[in-house]
Amino acid sequence: MATVGKQRAFVLGGGVAGIVAALSLADRGFQVELIEGRSRLGGRAFTLPDRDTVTGCDNGPHVMLGAYAAMRRLLRRLGTEADFVRPRALRLAYADVDGAMASLSLARGPAPLMFGPALLALRGIGLVDRLRALGGLVAVLLPCPVSWTVEDWIQSRRQRGRPRDFLWDPMCRAIMNAEPDRVGARCFLHTLRRAFLGSGDAAAIWLPVRPWSEILGEPAARALAASGVRVRCGEAVKGLELERGALTALQLADARIELDARDVVISALPWHALDRLLPDRVPEADRLGASPIVSVYFEADREPGLPLEPLISLVRGTPFHFLARRPGEGGRRYAVLSGGGADLVGLPAAGMIEAARAQLLRHFPRADREALLEARARLTKEAAATFVHAPSSDGSRPEPGAVPGVGRLFVCGDWTSTGLPSTLEGAAESAERAVRAVQTHPR
Ligand SMILES: Cc1cc2nc3c(=O)[nH]c(=O)nc-3n(C[C@H](O)[C@H](O)[C@H](O)COP(=O)(O)OP(=O)(O)OC[C@H]3O[C@@H](n4cnc5c(N)ncnc54)[C@H](O)[C@@H]3O)c2cc1C
Known part of the structure; x- marks a missing residue:
């Protein structure tokens, strides 16, 4: 009418x-x-309805980048742009399978200039590998064929081994939510350029301090x-x-x-x-195609002694790739997540939770084992979390x-x-x- x-x-x-x-x-x-x-x-x-086990869980940890200009306009309109920890530059912590910790910390300033020194200071990766990784960062600026996957790009830019463990695999999972052999290199590189070619605060990872x-x-x-x-x-x-x-x-x-x-x-x-x-x-x-995200939220009765970094990349982590926590909530609540979740296919929920506990024990051998094992757990799985950008x-x-x-x-x-x-x-x-x-x- x-x-x-x-x-x-x-x-x-x-x-x-x-x-x-x-x-x-x-x-x-x-x-x-x-x-x-x-x-x-x-x-x-969104935030899941509360249950007795673990309360205040989102359907999966969502983080932002300072470079998210359109999303920030929306949050300003909603009055919630301040509901994040907003660092002035990128900082990402790493935990290796043997428990060794490292971090990539950019100083304040233009991100492209700050990346070199930050990468050269990255512990846990030898000098030759750091120089190779630097070469990879420069190669982000170069064009690449439309048909390339991120895996093709890693191979052809000689980024196998430690550079991929520390930079490209975590970034591919975080940005593309799938393994490097499934997704296109062009979109990946375009996103990296948008995030990392501007000011340092555009490259910073924002973590929410409240439920989504x-x-x-x-x-x-x-x-x-x-x-x-x-x-x-x-x-x-x-x-x-x-x-x-x-x-x-x-x-x-x-x-x-x-x-x-x-x-x-x-x-x-x-x-x-x-x-x-x-x-x-x-x-x-x-x-x-659709790609899943599986997250396991834990709530421990006592502090299990995990590092208090808000976001930790689990180096060579499988099946889970990141440990996340909502800033301000202390050390008893944390979540592990798997982007793409290929290794979890076919596991029942209890199996996924056990895989998450086992991986925490591998990556954090000095943590309080009993507290990790006894922590209450809640699994969330989004089967079509993202599309697959082939x-x-x-x-x-x-x-x-x-x-x-x-x-x-x-x-x-x-x-x-x-x-x-x-x-x-x-x-x-x-x-x-x-x-x-x-x-x-x-x-
Ligand atoms: C667990 C998880 C973690 C993620 N982490 C991040 C992250 O860290 N950073 C990031 O940037 N992105 C992340 N994402 C991706 C991000 O959430 C999505 O890209 C974004 O929310 C998509 O928004 P949208 O409005 O396009 O689609 P949607 O959010 O899917 O909105 C579409 C809406 O349409 C509704 N709908 C569907 N069918 C119908 C119908 N027939 N009639 C009426 N309504 C219908 C749905 O209910 C839904 O509300 C994550 C996604 C998930 C699931």
């Missing part, structure tokens, strides 16, 4: 991309409805209400009706929304959800903006083509771009 007055916009999906899209459409004078299938906003960054639902979903609900956006949580989109190549109606479980010629629909759904609603209409949505995904992910051949439909989300992998920043940036496309699109 035609509406008089404001132009209507419907945003499908209430993750980072949907929240950014809805807020900026409302700022531009649209009458906005945001339709989210679950009972809460925040999408893939308090940083994102809950304040977003308040900000959307204040902007006049109607939020319909718990109302999954069940179907999209098309007529002569244009969307004509949205089917919800208990409602049908008819669209008129002026209406705009922005999909901020994950690739697999949009593909179910519009099979074969959005290139690549049906072809992107080399063939470059250039074929849809641009954030109008979907060719489907009138009134615009698309955004972390999986659309921003040059970034599946990240909070990719999601926020894609939504800003989709809204700009709505404004410039011929009606």
